[in-house]
Amino acid sequence: MRSLLQPRSIAVLGASDNPRKLSGRPLNYLKRFGYQGNIYPINAHRSTVQGLPAYASLDDVPDELDLVMIMLPAGQVPDAVRACGVRGVGAVIVAASGFAETGDVGASLQAQLRAAIDEAGVRVLGPNCLGLMNVATGAFPTFTTALDEDVPLETGPLAFVSQSGAFGSFIFSAAQAAGIGISHYVNTGNEVDLTVAELLDALLETDGVEVLLAYLEGVHEGDRLLEVARRAHGLDTPIVMVKVGTSDSGARAAHSHTASLVGEDAVFDALVRRHGIVRVDGIETMLDAAQVFTTGRRVRGRNLTVLTLSGGAGVLMADAATAHGLVVDTWDADWQERMGTVLPAYGSPRNPVDFTGTLVAEPGLLRPGLQVAIDHPGTDMIAVLLGNADACADELVSAIDEMQRVTEKPVVTVWTGGSGRPRARLRELGIPCFSDPGRAAAALAALTDFSLRAPLPRPTRPPGIDDPAARAVIAQARQTGLTQLDEHTSSRLISAYGIPCAPSLAVPDVESAVAAFDELGGPVALKLLSDRVAHKSDIGGVHLGLETADDVRAAATELTGLVPGTRLLVQRMERGTELIVGLKHDAAFGPVVVAGLGGMLVEVLDDSTAAKAPVDIETARGMLQGLRGSRVLDAVRGRSAKDVDAASEVLVRLSWMAADLGSDIAELDVNPLLLGAVGEGAVAVDCLALLRETPGE
Known part of the structure; x- marks a missing residue:
């Protein structure tokens, strides 16, 4: 990486004498921007290239080579990479296009390049890339x-x-x-x-x-x-x-x-x-x-103080800041009084602090006003909103520069209109400057979110996980050629990870369903049990709230006629707020755990979040509290608060299942997970697991 990012010597393979050609530009830039390392043009047909001694091949270069930029057609690149490996080059840039981005033929050539890289033992940037720029050292191997x-x-x-x-x-x-x-x-x-x-x-x-x-x-x-x-x-x-x-x-x-x-x-x-x-x-x-x-x-909180010469700009800034999660609170009376001693009589010390247009005539007011804002204990960051005012810009810029140097609180400016010179000067001084209050608010919000980010935990494995039992469920499914597990089998899988499931019995026929009802007690739900039907409710495969044996017999008769030969699941009815939790294997990130507001309308609500598995309990709780509709889990409109801790525990256990069994399980969802009031727990009442067709792929 040092050879690539901070090279002491650079060779351009295929360098052109014409500085305007693509293959001539890297050499031109290295010379023009004062690269102090050794530069070696490689061109078999010229003794000099752009005024520098040229070499017929890499082997002819007398010194060590950190970096080689290959400016050759795509077909010649694999052999050139091998030559770099033989020469002991540290890193290589391949500029040419014509590889995987062009289709099957190019993909085949890229595979040849990959093989050449493995053989040569060099690190390669590209192909199909512009190269890089190191502005500090003048290293510009780029076209x-x-x-x-x-x-x-x-x-x-x-x-x-x-x-x-x-x-x-x-x-x-x-x-x-x-x-x-x-x-x-x-x-x-x-x-x-x-x-x-x-x-x-x-x-x-x-x-x-x-x-x-x-x-x-x-x-x-x-x-x-x-x-x-x-x-x-x-x-x-x-x-x-x-x-x-x-x-x-x-x-x-x-x-x-x-x-x-x-x-x-x-x-x-x-x-x-x-x-x-x-x-x-x-x-x-x-x-x-x-x-x-x-x-x-960095900031220590979300409180923003706004100083402005325009009341309208201050309101716009306050609205934008609030929309981005910042707080623009009115100052208390004592601090308003302190700011009031600085302002003109018709200014406003409330926050946004309005200096009015008087600030243009009396720019000296800004310095003491900034001092009050800096001293204010409830101020975490400051935004100064100005506009036009080129005539007094030097004094205003000087005041902002002087005062931002005496504080660690972030100070940003918004300067709208005018010549643009004040904006440029503020940026030269290292003071962020924007032309629009909304953009300033968004930038401050990004800084705030980063400054107040939560620590990254190292999750610990919860007790009570029966990993062998879960693997046995998967092995049995694979022996029968299944990749989609029915609800009963899927529930066995999550039960092995300590996730509570509603009591249920799998039965083969109508009378067995009635017997299961007698054993479980009513009311019950009756469902089709199939490894071929993913969403039973879509085909009328679920009956809820059955309270008598006759109800169960009638529903079972209907369901067995719906899909002949299919088993039934008799499940004790549970009640609660519906969530969906699950896991999936993302091809880029591997196993992830998912949470959202659930039930039949899960896709309609489109309210979900994900985290890399495994997760700790705080991350799981944050996933649930971060849902847009998370208020349904709180005590609202006479309803009791829900057992978020129990749901968080389920998420933690699912996340460990994702981490442990991600090579086997492609997707799994518990929908719904029913959440009771605080202390009443959570229970899974439906589960669907899909296995990966080939483990580990």
């Missing part, structure tokens, strides 16, 4: 057009990794234009070898890198990404990420509610956020977040 214009580049504490080359370079250029310095930009392309996760991991260890940015189109190493996020979490290093589309794990056609309840992107979103990654939705929000994170400041 991007983002450097065509001869403009000065800003370095800074940000490092950026992108799967997309062109779009990533757009973001790099946008950051530079906004005065946001980026020290490293790396494009991973097809990721035949090095992935975004590995590069983020390496950049975490790079001196001067304090904030990581990432642009993803798919996820190839979900577990590795989460491990990197865990490390960054512990190091207090923010990872700000844009993820488009859905993960490359694909959408498996499934019968369980769990699979459809949480799609691939929803799993990604829940998992990365839970690990402290700041996920944003576009370029502007990424760069806005970058501004506040590069200050290195």
Whole structure:
């Protein structure tokens, strides 16, 4: 990784003498941006390339080579990689396209490249990538057009990794234009070898890198990404990420509610956020977040104080901040009185603090006003809203700069209109500046969520798990060729993990159903029991609330006629608030546990969350409390609060089942899990498990 990110020597294989050609650009950039390492153009047909001595092959280079950028057609790349291995090169960049992104023929060529990498023992960035930029050292092994214009580049504490080359370079250029310095930009392309996760991991260890940015189109190493996020979490290093589309794990056609309840992107979103990654939705929000994170400041709470020269702008900021989960509370009378001594008579000290347009005529008011806001114990962060005011901009900017230096509280500015020079100056001073209050509020919310993120636990295994019994259920199913387990068998599976299930009996016929009713006592539910029917209620395969033997006999007669030869399940009726809990195997992240508001309307409600298995009890409780409809679990409108602790315990146990048996179980859902009042527990009344067709795949 050092050879790639901080190379002491770079060879360009296939370097052109024409600095405008794609194969000539890397050499041109290395020279133009002052790379101090050794540069070796490799061109068998020229003795010099762009004024530098050229070499016919890698073998002719007299010194060690850290990095080789291969600028050859795709068909020549595998052999070139092998040559790099023989030469002892540390790392390789493959720029050429024409691999898996082009179809079957390209995929075959990419497989050849993978084999060459394994044979050569080198690490490879790409193929189909723009390369990388190390602004601090002038190492620019890239052919991007983002450097065509001869403009000065800003370095800074940000490092950026992108799967997309062109779009990533757009973001790099946008950051530079906004005065946001980026020290490293790396494009991973097809990721035949090095992935975004590995590069983020390496950049975490790079001196001067304090904030990581990432642009993803798919996820190839979900577990590795989460491990990197865990490390960054512990190091207090923010990872700000844009993820488009859905993960490359694909959408498996499934019968369980769990699979459809949480799609691939929803799993990604829940998992990365839970690990402290700041996920944003576009370029502007990424760069806005970058501004506040590069200050290195953190907040201790959600309370925002707004200082403004426009009452309307203050209201807009307050609305936006509240929408993003920040708090803009009115100050108490004593602090309003203190702020009132600074303001003009017709200003407002309430918060937002309105200096009115007087601030333009008397810019000196801002400095003491900021001091009061800094001293206010209920202020966790400060936003200063200005506009136009170019005539007094120097004094206002100076006041903001002076006062933000005497506090650790984050201070951001919004400067709307005017020449734009004050915005540029504030950013030069390292003070985040926005042109819109809403964008400032979103950035502060991202900083707040990161600052107040929960610790990442290391889950412990709960007692009472009978792992051999669960594996025996799966082994028996596989012996009979089943991949979908019926409800009775699925319930045996979760019972082995200590999950309470409603008492039930599987029976073969009508009279046996009546006998089971006598044994269990009424009322009961009567269901079809089949390893072929996933959703029994869809075909009328469930009868509820049967209170007499005659009721059971009539219902059983109807069900046996519905699907002849199918067994029946007689189950004692239970009542409670309906949840769905389950597990699934995500191709990118492995086993995950899922929770949502359940019952027959689970897909309609579309209210769910997921976590990487296994989880601890606090994470499980947070999953339930984080549901949009979680208030139904509280004491509302005369209803008692529900036993969230019991449901959390079920989630923990399911998560360990996912971790233990994820190589066998593709999906499993308990729908519904009925939740009683506090102290009454939770009970599973329906369960469906789907096995993976080939264990471990």
